[in-house]
Amino acid sequence: MIANRHRMQKIGRRLIIFLGFIFLIVGYVMAYLKGLPLLEQARASKDWPVTTGEVLASDVQSHRSSNSNSSTYSAHVVYRYQVQDKNYEAKTVWFGSDVSTSDRSLAQNTIKKYPIQQSVTVYYDPQHPETAVLEPGVFKTTWFYYLFGWVFLGTGILMTGIPLFSSFFRLFMKSGPIETANFAE
Known part of the structure; x- marks a missing residue:
């Protein structure tokens, strides 16, 4: 029962990380490949x-x-x-x-x-x-793709970052405490 629960948690964590990477990719495309060039064109268009x-x-x-x-x-x-x-x-x-x-x-x-x-x-x-x-020039709707892309990026960062950080933390805790040199001696 515990092994089955552990296996499901592992699958769930991998699924969240996978979906997080999808959010990162979509967010990057929207913010930096669509939104940022649009903002740059809008700013330049005044001249x-x-x-x-x-x-x-x-x-x-x-x-x-x-x-x-x-x-x-x-x-x-x-x-x-x-x-x-x-x-x-x-x-x-x-x-x-x-x-x-x-x-x-x-x-x-x-x-x-x-x-x-x-x-x-x-x-x-x-x-x-x-x-x-x-x-x-730049209008409110000019910001749409850039800001919406960052919503996806932020979600993707959380979805991938939290499980990865907790995995590294668990790995660190399993290896035991870090011994420090005692320079007072």
């Missing part, structure tokens, strides 16, 4: 050159999950602009505007600002002119 563009599409998109009765909404704005006689199309209103929320009014307010065929000021990346934004 990008500008050109004039035209709104081609502007509507609210509804997203309904299969396991929920609720919907989330996002503004879908497509605009065309020209840099050095080359035409580009982009969809980014601000960095982080692709985050869907349950508040439909946020998406509606965004599309009201950008009706179809309206002339707009477009900020574009001089090294990559295909990357553009209508509203430069």
